Every structure is written in structure tokens, then in C-alpha cells.
Amino acid sequence: MNPIMNPAINPGAAPVATPFFFYLLSGVAIISALLMITRRNAVHSALALILTLLSVAGLYLMLYAPFVAGVQIIVYGGGIMVLFLFVIMLVNIERVTRERQFNRMWPVGLLASCALLALFLGAFEKGKSLLPDRLMQIPEASNTQGIAVLLYGDAGRMGPYTFAFEIASLLLLVAILGAVIMTKKKI
Amino acid sequence: MVPITTIHYLVVAAALFVLGVVGVLTRRNVVIVLMSIELILNAVNLNLVAFSRMWGNLYGQAFAIFIVVDAAAEAAVGLGILIAFFRNKETINVDEIDLLKW
Numbered sequence: 001m002n003p004i005m006n007p008a009i010n011p012g013a014a015p016v017a018t019p020f021f022f023y024l025l026s027g028v029a030i031i032s033a034l035l036m037i038t039r040r041n042a043v044h045s046a047l048a049l050i051l052t053l054l055s056v057a058g059l060y061l062m063l064y065a066p067f068v069a070g071v072q073i074i075v076y077g078g079g080i081m082v083l084f085l086f087v088i089m090l091v092n093i094e095r096v097t098r099e100r101q102f103n104r105m106w107p108v109g110l111l112a113s114c115a116l117l118a119l120f121l122g123a124f125e126k127g128k129s130l131l132p133d134r135l136m137q138i139p140e141a142s143n144t145q146g147i148a149v150l151l152y153g154d155a156g157r158m159g160p161y162t163f164a165f166e167i168a169s170l171l172l173l174v175a176i177l178g179a180v181i182m183t184k185k186k187i
Numbered sequence: 188m189v190p191i192t193t194i195h196y197l198v199v200a201a202a203l204f205v206l207g208v209v210g211v212l213t214r215r216n217v218v219i220v221l222m223s224i225e226l227i228l229n230a231v232n233l234n235l236v237a238f239s240r241m242w243g244n245l246y247g248q249a250f251a252i253f254i255v256v257d258a259a260a261e262a263a264v265g266l267g268i269l270i271a272f273f274r275n276k277e278t279i280n281v282d283e284i285d286l287l288k289w
């Protein structure tokens with residue numbers, strides 16, 4: 001075993017049933033993503049996507065990113081997917097579930113996606129030597145505090161992402177305005 | 188068993204990305220196409236957070252939060268467009284949304 005992965009030397013590498021949870025969470029994520037793209041009923045697809053998002057949040061927890069996991073569950077699972085479910089219920093036409101679900105060029109799409117997957121796996125095989133083999137130590141400050149320093153700045157100075165944070169709030173305002181105006185009956 | 192490295196997370200992210208691409212390319216239901224786009228964004232997020240762990244800093248996680256914010260805005264606007272179009276022509280089939288076709 002690589003000496004860096006020895007828990008006696010590097011306490012951040014202590015295995016805590018890591019492979020079991022990784023394979024379980026990634027298996028659930030991939031299987032529910034498969035379910036999402038193949039279901040006839042749109043509500044089933046939305047529920048499968050919620051399951052995918054929750055297992056990806058679990059993978060974030062395994063990567064020592066609890067804040068991103070919390071943001072994922074609250075914003076994606078509790079906001080975006082609820083919005084999707086509302087819209088599915090608004091545009092629910094009964095005849096859609098009886099029609100053909102996949103368009104006529106589905107073999108071409110599947111072939112192109114397999115080529116894309118082969119490209120990704122080829123890139124991983126070639127670039128595997130570039131990734132460092134060491135495991136990083138878990139930093140002393142809490143994860144939320146570290147992200148807050150990046151987003152808000154520290155000790156009176158702007159952080160690297162402060163300007164982007166303000167622009168993101170402007171983006172949300174524009175999105176709200178756009179969604180409200182587009183769904184009005186008379187502008 | 189082989190220890191879980193960054194490549195494992197990248198492979199999972201690539202699989203989710205390709206499944207999202209398949210959903211966008213092959214489904215005829217517009218809502219499911221939009222949900223596949225959300226799946227693609229999630230795969231990118233997983234990639235970023237895995238690299239953030241690998242390098243030991245938090246830049247990837249901050250970028251991932253921005254991507255979640257952007258996905259929320261994009262989902263709201265996309266669903267608004269869908270509802271506005273649905274009010275015009277009672278269909279959610281991508282093959283029947285061809286008003287701009289010549």
C-alpha cells in the first residue's frame with residue numbers, strides 16, 4: 001500500500017468503510033439517472049432525479065464538502081425539483097404518456113453519447129499520471145468558514161469570488177423578472 | 188480493494204454527464220430534456236468538488252455553488268418559456284415545437 005495512505009502516518013486517510021459507501025452512492029446515482037431518462041411518466045422521472053441529487057449530495061459529503069452538500073439538497077432538491085414538479089403538474093397532458101417516448105434518431109444520439117463516454121475514459125487513462133497521488137489534510141477551519149472567506153472576503157479585503165457573488169445575485173434577480181414576465185397572460 | 192481515488196469520482200461524473208446527454212438527445216418530452224440538463228450540471232459539479240478535494244483548496248467548491256445558483260436561474264427561465272409556449276400551442280413534444288422551421 002502507498003505509504004501516504006497509511007492511517008498511522010496520515011490521519012486523514014483512515015478508511016471508514018469508504019469503498020462501500022462510494023460504490024453504494026455512485027451505484028444509486030447512476031441507476032436513478034438511468035431511470036430518469038427512460039421513464040414514461042414525467043413525475044417518475046422527477047422523483048428519480050431527486051434520488052440522483054440526494055446520492056450526489058452523499059458523494060459530496062464523502063469528498064469533505066458538507067456545505068456544498070447542504071446547498072445541493074436545499075437548492076436543488078428543495079427548490080429546483082419542486083419547481084419542476086409544479087410545472088409537470090401544470091402541463092400534464094394525458095396523451096403524452098401514450099405516445100412514443102424517444103425520438104426517431106435515438107440510435108444516433110446513443111452512438112454519439114457512447115463516443116463521448118469513450119472520449120472521457122480515454123482522457124482519464126492518458127491523464128492519470130498527472131493527478132497527484134497524495135491525499136490532502138483536512139484543513140483546520142470549518143468548511144463553511146473557508147467558503148465564506150472565498151465568497152465574502154477576509155478582514156476587510158475582497159475575496160476572490162466576491163464580485164462573482166454580487167453578479168450572481170443580479171443574475172437571480174434577472175431570472176425572477178424573466179420568469180414572472182414570461183408567464184403573465186398580458187404583459 | 189483498491190482505494191478510492193479522484194479518478195473514481197471522475198468516472199462517476201462522466202457517466203452522469205453521458206446519461207444527461209443521452210436524455211437531452213433522445214427524449215421527446217420537453218420537461219425531461221430540461222431535467223437532463225440539470226443532470227449534466229450536477230455531473231460537472233461532482234467533477235469540480237472531486238478536484239477541489241484533490242488539490243486541497245476550496246476553489247472548486249465555491250465554483251460548484253455558483254453553478255448551483257446558475258442552474259436554479261436557468262431552470263426557472265426555461266420552465267417559464269415552456270409554460271408560455273404551452274399556453275400558445277398545447278404540446279410538450281419537442282418534435283411539435285417547430286414554429287420557426289422553414
